Structure formats: C-alpha cells, structure tokens
Amino acid sequence: MTVISDQEIADFSADFNTNSKNQVASRAARRxxxxxxxxxxxxxxxxxxxxxxxxxxxxxxDQKHSGRCWEFATLNVLRHYFGKQNKVKDFTFSQAYNFFWDKIERANAFYNAMIRLADKPLNDREVQSWLAFAGEDGGLWSMAINLVKKYGVVPSYAMPESFNSNNTTGLIDSLARKERKDAIALRKLVSEGSSQDELEKAKKHFLNEVYRMVSVALGEPPKKFDLEYRDDDKKYHLERDLTPCEFVQKYFKDFKxxxxxxxxxxxxxxxxxxxxxxxxxxxxxxxxxxxxxxxxxxxxxxxxxxxxxxxxxxxxxxxxxxxxxxxxxxxxxxxxxxxxxxxxxxxxxxxxxxxxxxxxxxxxxxxxxxxxxxxxxxxxxxxxxxxxxxxxxxxxxxxxxxxxxxxxxxxxxxxxxxxxxxxxxxxxxxxxxxxxxx
The missing domain is CATH 3.90.70.10 (Cysteine proteinases)
Structure with a gap:
C-alpha cells in the first residue's frame, strides 16, 4: 500500500490546469x-x-415529511378505482389510518422475529437487519394491501392527517428506540428459558405500550364512520355507520x-x-x-x-x-x-x-x-x-x-x-x- 506523494498531487494539479474548460466549469459549479x-x-x-x-x-x-409513499401510492390506486366507480374523482382516503395499523402490525412482526432469532448473537447479520428496520415507515404495495385486507380503509375526513403523520421523524425514532430495548428484554427471557406463554405475555405488554404511543401521536382510528360525498354530477350520497372493513367489502368487492x-x-x-x-x-x-x-x-x-x-x-x-x-x-x-x-x-x-x-x-x-x-x-x-x-x-x-x-x-x-x-x-x-x- 502506498501513500499519495507530493509529486502526485503536483501532477493532479497540473492536469487540472492543462484544460482551461476546467476552470470555467469550476466557476459555474461554485456559483x-x-x-x-x-x-x-x-x-x-x-x-x-x-x-x-x-x-x-x-x-x-402530499405525504409531507414522511416515508409513506407506498401507502399514498396504494391509496391513490384505490381512490382512482373508487372515483371511477362512483363518479367522484377527488375523493381521498386516510393515509393516517393505515399508517396507524402499520405501526402496530410491524411492531408485532419485529417482536416475533426477535423471539425467533433470540438464539443468535446480537451482532448476527439477520438480527442486525431487523434491529435496523425497527420503527421504519417505508414499505411496499403488498404491505399496504395486507393492511387494507385486515383493517379496511376510511375517508380522509374520518382520520385526517396530523403533525405526526405529516412529519413521522419523532414517532419512528421513538418506536425504534422502544422496540430495540424490548428486543433485549425478549432475548433475555428466551435465554432464561421462559415459556411460550411468558413470552406472549411480555410481547402483549410491549404491544400495548406501542398502541399507546401510536394513539398519542396519531389519535385512535375510527371504528365506524359515515360515508358522505357529492359526486361529479353534484348528487349527494350518505351512508351511515360503516366499519372500515365493511366499506372495502362493499365498495371494492370487484377489486381483486x-x-x-x-x-x-x-x-x-x-x-x-x-x-x-x-x-x-x-x-x-x-x-x-x-x-x-x-x-x-x-x-x-x-x-x-x-x-x-x-x-x-x-x-x-x-x-x-x-x-x-x-x-x-x-x-x-x-x-x-x-x-x-x-x-x-x-x-x-x-x-x-x-x-x-x-x-x-x-x-x-x-x-x-x-x-x-x-x-x-x-x-x-x-x-x-x-x-x-x-x-x-x-x-x-x-x-x-x-x-x-x-x-x-x-x-x-x-x-x-x-x-x-x-x-x-x-x-x-x-x-x-x-x-x-x-
């Protein structure tokens, strides 16, 4: 291995100054x-x-300062479908609603992985990958559809955006820190020979705390809502007391x-x-x-x-x-x-x-x-x-x-x-x- 010599530095400088276009480019770039x-x-x-x-x-x-593009893109496809079927092209769905359930489900998947991988050292590459992924708000279409299938969707007015959904940094940082600490506790329980029931009890306790955190940050999701809109022909529509899943079952029954x-x-x-x-x-x-x-x-x-x-x-x-x-x-x-x-x-x-x-x-x-x-x-x-x-x-x-x-x-x-x-x-x-x- 060799170090860069003074002569090489001089050669680099001479080469740079050989072509006058380099100075022109430098002035433009610096300016x-x-x-x-x-x-x-x-x-x-x-x-x-x-x-x-x-x-x-x-x-x-507008996803604002968040990594929820995958949820926005998925719900854009769904809202275009709903708009075409019901003649209301500017109808929008709540990204905050599905984002809430993503945080709960992803915490559950993380805890399950930490229990499953507890026999591996903390610096194991797979364990480190999960730890690095804790709290993340990025995702994919298939992940969004998993949430829609289980929890349905709601109109944007039923669970509007808030500061913490528009700017997710504080929430995902807090969730990542908590989940990583909980991972240490779960690994310790496994190493001590805890039963499956004891591990499930600990996991449920941690998930309850995650639910509390996400509810403080985003508000609890609605259990029912009234579907109310005026279509592109100015016709008024109202359907009361729909659950999020009932909404998907009724209005997306032909969306395979x-x-x-x-x-x-x-x-x-x-x-x-x-x-x-x-x-x-x-x-x-x-x-x-x-x-x-x-x-x-x-x-x-x-x-x-x-x-x-x-x-x-x-x-x-x-x-x-x-x-x-x-x-x-x-x-x-x-x-x-x-x-x-x-x-x-x-x-x-x-x-x-x-x-x-x-x-x-x-x-x-x-x-x-x-x-x-x-x-x-x-x-x-x-x-x-x-x-x-x-x-x-x-x-x-x-x-x-x-x-x-x-x-x-x-x-x-x-x-x-x-x-x-x-x-x-x-x-x-x-x-x-x-x-x-x-």
Missing amino acids: SGLLEASFNDRVSERLNHVFSTELDVGGVT FDDYVVLSNCPNHEFNKLYHMPLYDNVDGGDQIKFLNVPIEYLAQAAVAQLKSGDAVIFGNDVLKQMERKTGYLDTELYQTDKLFGVDTKMSKADRLATGEGFATHDMTLVGVDEDHGHIRKWKVENSWGDKYGHKGFYEMSQPWFEDYVYDVVVRKEFLTDEQVKLAEGPAIDLKPWDNIG
Whole structure:
C-alpha cells in the first residue's frame, strides 16, 4: 500500500490546469451548484404534457415529511378505482389510518422475529437487519394491501392527517428506540428459558405500550364512520355507520386484490424467478411480500396494457436520480455531471444494485403514457409531494429513465405471460434481509 506523494498531487494539479474548460466549469459549479451548472434544459423538448393514453384523475396528494409513499401510492390506486366507480374523482382516503395499523402490525412482526432469532448473537447479520428496520415507515404495495385486507380503509375526513403523520421523524425514532430495548428484554427471557406463554405475555405488554404511543401521536382510528360525498354530477350520497372493513367489502368487492403481481427488474438477481422478502412481511398471517423478477421490457408492456385498460399502475423507483422537483422532469440526460467533471460514472443497473448505488427509494403512480407506433416516449407520473412541484404535482418520465431507475410495477395477472403467471403462483425463493432487490 502506498501513500499519495507530493509529486502526485503536483501532477493532479497540473492536469487540472492543462484544460482551461476546467476552470470555467469550476466557476459555474461554485456559483450555482453542481446540478444547476450541469442542468440540460433540452429535455423539455421531449417531456411535454401531452400523452396518447391518459387517465382522468383528480388532484395529487402530499405525504409531507414522511416515508409513506407506498401507502399514498396504494391509496391513490384505490381512490382512482373508487372515483371511477362512483363518479367522484377527488375523493381521498386516510393515509393516517393505515399508517396507524402499520405501526402496530410491524411492531408485532419485529417482536416475533426477535423471539425467533433470540438464539443468535446480537451482532448476527439477520438480527442486525431487523434491529435496523425497527420503527421504519417505508414499505411496499403488498404491505399496504395486507393492511387494507385486515383493517379496511376510511375517508380522509374520518382520520385526517396530523403533525405526526405529516412529519413521522419523532414517532419512528421513538418506536425504534422502544422496540430495540424490548428486543433485549425478549432475548433475555428466551435465554432464561421462559415459556411460550411468558413470552406472549411480555410481547402483549410491549404491544400495548406501542398502541399507546401510536394513539398519542396519531389519535385512535375510527371504528365506524359515515360515508358522505357529492359526486361529479353534484348528487349527494350518505351512508351511515360503516366499519372500515365493511366499506372495502362493499365498495371494492370487484377489486381483486389477489390478482395483482409485483413485477421487478433487478438484474443483479436471476430473471424469471419469484423472490420472497421475509423482512417485509408486515402482517403475521397476511400475504408474503413477493416479487417476480423479469427483464425490463415486461414491466413496460404490462404497465402500458394496464393503463389502456383504464387503471393506474404503482411503480417503485430511485426517484432522486436525475430528477428535478421544480419541473417534474425524470430523464437520464437531465444532469450532465459527467461532462462537467470530465469523468465517466455510468454503471449498469446490475452493478448499481450490487454496490448499493441503486435501490428503490420511492413509490409513485403511472397515470399516462405517450406512444408513437408502439414506441414508448414518455410516461405521466402522479407523485405524492403536493401540487407545488412538477406540473401541478404530476411528473414527466422518459422511457430511458424508466429502464434505468424503475425497479418494479404492480400489475394484474392478465397482463403477464402464461409462464409468468405460473411463476407468480409457484414457490418463492427466500432472500436474506440484506439482499438488494431494488
């Protein structure tokens, strides 16, 4: 191993000053920032606001300072369905309601895992993965559907947003700290030879405390509510004393939750395989969190087909890559930092996943696509960051960005190949908590 010598530093400096363009680039970058100095405004020529297929949806939602994009995206799909069925496109559901139950269910899954893994050392990689995941508010479509199936949904007015649902930092930090402390206590009980009944009693005590914490932060969820709205034809509707589950059973009876499959595109794992992520199984007794890994063209084909059928598509993506909030552009040529630096940082999707450079950080909803004789040019994206960004809250995404930074789409089985349907219904390969599958 060698150290950097004074001569090498002198060589680096001489190389930098050999090209006068480096000084020009440095002045621009220092003055306006790297991203602004490398911004490519020519992408607007292909990212306009016109789409050959476009759903008729209302305004956007706003997750504020929280990691609940997965719940917002899921409830956006459900509200679009409800709006189409009942002619009320701006009707919204309560994200706070499902977020409440996610905290309870995820704490239960965490405690069960800590009991199951109690014989392993605290620095075991799987134990550490669970400890790192404690209190988290991020998630996935399948996790949200598990909550909907068990607890139903309510209108946004039945359990409105609050400071702590809009800004989850305080709650998730408190929950993580508590759950990690409880993990130590559960491990100690196991090591002392406590019976299953004693462990269940301790777990119930801890869950009761978690329920109290979440209720203080968010308020208790409603047990019943009155469904009241005026549709797009100005007709008034009122139905009293619905439970959240009754609401789903009545108004989503034709929404076949089990017909949906998560198609993933993670080329660092073998294609045409069904994978299971046990770490994300948020509801004990609920559906396992699975992904069918296929080449990217199948994600695009299925998403287009579902949009043309009139339904929105949830997709997981690495939103902070090559994105500008102000314009709402998502394009691989948006920031040309490599040209600014004079380097090449281009990596394959597989290499980005394998090295941690790439992973899904956000869920959004596809509500439109623009095609030219079957060639996809761009997509219309519904985000959950409010209407101050993008085009009134909607974003435009190029097809190259889709190929590079989209990791999964949620589509119905009817838009898969026969082989893919069989794979999706077959046995899944368990992944380790640290496996990066986007």
